[in-house]
């Protein structure tokens with residue numbers, strides 16, 4: 537083991553030699569997780585988590601997918617969870633995309649020939665979209681749970697955008713509002729679990745980070761007419777963080793032949809962490825969508 541790794545500690549003080557990890561192009565250690573199916577995997581699924589959270593929050597979804605012979609893998613983005621990097625600070629949004637593509641390449645080398653899917657929530661949805669735009673032929677499909685496609689018109693009014701751009705030069709570390717997690721899910725236990733999870737980011741969103749989010753949404757909007765890969769898009773009408781209008785625009789402007797938009801009436805932002813009825817429907821929608829697209833589409837009963 538390189539001597540460097542032997543000394544490197546996670547933000548929580550755990551030696552990376554004791555944690556699954558990859559090292560990104562900037563030499564930053566990223567904490568990884570994976571969930572393997574019992575038998576031979578039929579597909580690889582990368583999960584891209586959202587801003588301020590961490591990859592461990594996708595264990596339930598990942599375990600469900602392994603029951604359908606999928607190998608699920610993920611990492612904490614730079615500045616999140618158990619990965620290195622100043623908390624919720626990113627110099628360029630493309631670093632998130634680059635690291636995801638690096639991790640996927642590593643896994644493809646260990647599992648050649650398997651179809652690769654990417655699943656992203658919120659900012660993780662934006663990362664997934666830009667990763668698929670970078671490598672349009674590498675993905676068998678993209679699954680997007682309330683992706684950040686446009687900035688919420690209330691939090692990004694033209695005046696606020698102007699002010700953010702100005703302040704980004706003067707005070708980039710100034711923080712914008714915090715996300716009130718009670719508006720992210722109607723399931724009170726999920727809200728309490730989120731609030732109690734020490735690996736989630738608790739501070740306000742820095743202006744510089746908000747600017748990177750805006751830059752990502754600008755890139756996505758420009759790319760919409762060139763998108764032709766298969767995707768499943770899921771959004772709640774009660775989403776107060778990522779406006780459903782972004783998903784409706786995505787569905788309308790993208791050129792994909794194989795595209796599905798499922799709308800969940802009244803549901804808030806984190807559909808996979810919503811009330812049980814919604815979360816169960818979302819899990820089933822995702823697994824069915826992938827299974828139908830696997831070679832020999834029928835599920836092989838294990």
Ligand SMILES: O=C(c1ccc2nc(C3CCCCC3)oc2c1)N1CC(N2CCN(c3ncccn3)CC2)C1
Pocket residue numbers: 585586587588589657658659660684691712713714715717718720721726727730741746749777778806809
């Ligand atoms: O990726 C994001 C996300 C996306 C867009 C955002 N826009 C802002 C605004 C904030 C105010 C200033 C202008 C920019 O913050 C964003 C965060 N994520 C992942 C989502 N989180 C929310 C909290 N979560 C949660 N909360 C309760 C129950 C379950 N999960 C996990 C997912 C938010």
